[in-house]
Amino acid sequence: MNQLLQQVKSVPGVSGILVLDKNNSTTYQLLPASFSVEVIKKLAVRLKEIASTWAELEQTEIKFESGYAKLVHTTSSVAFLLAKPEIYFPDLNLVLKSVLPQIEKKISRANPFRDVEPEQLYAVSKVNVDLLVATINLVAGKYRDLLGAYQATQNLRKSKDKILNIFPYLTNFYVDNQARVSFLKSRQEIDQARIQEAFSNWIYSFKAYCDHAAPAMQDADIKELTAELKAELAKQGFYHWYEALTVS
Structure with a gap:
């Protein structure tokens, strides 16, 4: 995802971009340092409110003394852009025409259950917990064999703490x-x-911590690490979530 955001930000005159995933309120952004976490959260809330009143594919540009803001509402997301006074909108719009569909595709991959009927989702969810615990233990066990129990344990706890505010x-x-x-x-x-x-986030973060100490494992594919459970994980859509992280 960052590569796509960078393509937009590299347009001369663009100073920042934020994309809000309307399905789960996740944000992806490359913004000036003056945007604190709290400001970004408030901005995301406001963008979601705006999206609820707009038609899909609607967009607008707002002029300020210091430049412009541009909002683009798509099927799954809202894009918020900041631009300097010298921005040339035809160039920006050309890049957006190419990049926004790719962002939509990534967001769709990150929400594999968006179009699933509630009955289907419930049937899948009933087996989630035990299978997911087995999955993280399978991955952790392979790193434990390489790094030892102490370091693998520390990395599991650290990666969990890192995302606990998002997934309490x-x-x-x-x-x-x-x-x-x-x-x-x-x-x-x-x-x-x-x-x-x-x-998915927990395992992804855990693997990243471990790979610093075990460079040989950096290219290990999640499907290889979880080969023993591959069929069950594929059936319930786990790899869609994980692969969305690896391309973000």
Whole structure:
């Protein structure tokens, strides 16, 4: 995703871009340093409100003393762009015409259940937890064999803590001193609709931490690491979530 955002930001006069995924309120951005996390959150909320009142493919440009803001509403996202006074909109629009469909495609891959009937989603969700715990334990076990239990455990806990503010229901999962994850069923209610997204992020972040200490594993494909569970994971759409992270 960052490569696509960079293509837009590289247009002369563009100073920043943010894309809001309307389906799960995720944002992707390359913005000036003056945009704090809190400002970005408020901007995302406002963009979602605007999107609810706009028709698809609607767009507008707003002129300020210091430059322009441009909003583009697509099927799955809202793009917010900041530009300097010297921006040449025909060039920008040409790039957007190419890049926005690619962004839409990536967002669609990141939301594989968007068009699934509720009954189908419930049937999938019922098997999520046990399978996902087995998956992260399978991956962690392979890194534990390389790095040892201590480092694998530290990386599991660190990667979990990194995303806990986004997926607070991961407090349901405990990491023991042998780099094994277990499910604590009595704690916070799990968001079934996002549990695969949460585990994809957790495994992705864990692998990134481990790969610093085990460079030979950097090119290891997630399907190779989870070969023993590949059929079940493919059936419930796990790889769609994970692969969306690897191309972002």
